[in-house]
Amino acid sequence: MTNEALSRRERQIMDLLFRMKEASAEEIRESMEDAPSNASVRTLLRILAEKQHIQYRTVGNKYLYSPATPTKEAGQSALNRVLDTFFGGSATQAVATMLSRKEISEQELDELQTMINKAREEGR
Incomplete structure (x- = not known):
């Protein structure tokens, strides 16, 4: 996973995927507050895949998306960034x-x- 910053919508999708574990674009869109268009969600998913934050697999005629990094590992990485940014690395x-x-x-x-x-x- 890259360290590229995520937009608000990208973060929203990542948060949903960490909770849902795996979901289709439509399931993600239906779970979003103030959901963007279906095309926008698919574009965001493509961007997240290019940034290597998510992975996908094909089931029938749909893609199922999931986080590329396990939740615990992603949480540890995020916590380390918070510690470094706001607390000078001090637990x-x-x-x-x-x-x-x-x-x-x-x-x-x-x-x-x-x-x-x-x-x-x-x-x-």
């Missing part, structure tokens, strides 16, 4: 920002503590 600053949110639950705090303890045990 500590990112977590501190998240912890300053008022809506974080006790359960989430417990889960974070468990992850921290596990990382310490593993020597990370």
